[in-house]
Amino acid sequence: MAPTPEEGRSWLRRELADPDYHDLDLIERILRWIERTLSDGLPSADEVPWAQTVAAMVVFALILVGLGLLVSRARRSPRAARDRDGDVLTDEALSAAALRARAEAAYASGDHGAAVVDGFRALARRQVERGRLAEDPGLTAAEVAASLEREMSLEGRAGRAAELFNEVLYGDHPATREQAEGVLTLEQELAVAR
Structure with missing residues (x-):
């Protein structure tokens, strides 16, 4: 004979009140199930042939090396690129005239971003050659602009050129x-200015 719905609910309540259901919380029960599943499915160390063990260790080592290379490349920041190539005055031993010529060639070929970068570098190099700026490989575009704005009446044009230099070089913005x-x-105006 089947129990009535009220009897079924009563039996269920009594069953669930049993302490066996309450000795482990849900997380412990899940962890035990995972432990049982893994221990039943994985062979012990003495059951695995040595060749497979060595192959697994080699694969694991290669994965670690690959991850190390990826992490080292990912850690290179735009700051590292700036330190190498982003200074206004680079390690290149080019005169202002050579930088100007390179900027004009880039401009003529339609590479306006390169024309901006080399043009601003030519501007800075020429000011070093004329003694207005100190030869400082770490000189930033903002420092060049601030120095020139203090010394000459440029109405913020050097500052805007410095911002553009930074946007093109560091922000990959097109010019x-x-x-x-x-x-x-x-750059030409500053070249002839006294």
Whole structure:
């Protein structure tokens, strides 16, 4: 004879009140189930042939080396690239005239970003050659602009050119033809200024 719904609920309540259901919390029960599943499914160390053990260790070592290489590449920040190539005055032994010529060639070929970068570097190098700026390989574009703005009446044009230099070089922003032309014009004006 089947129990009535009320009897079924009563039996279920009594069954669930049994202490066996309450000795482990849910997390412990899940962890024990995972432990049982893994211990039943994995062979013991003496059951695995030595060749498979060595192969597994080699694969594990290769994975670790690969992860190490990925992490080392990921840790290279834009700051590291800036330290190497981002300074206004680089280790290149180019004169202002050579940098200007390179900027003009980039401008003529339509590479306006390179024209901005080399144009601003030509501007800074020329000011070093003229004695307005100190030869400092770590000189930033903002420092160049601030020094020139203090010394000459440029109405913020050097500051805008420095910002553009940074945006193009560090932010990978494209430069327009007009922007490149503006940097080259400023460089030419400063070249002839007394």
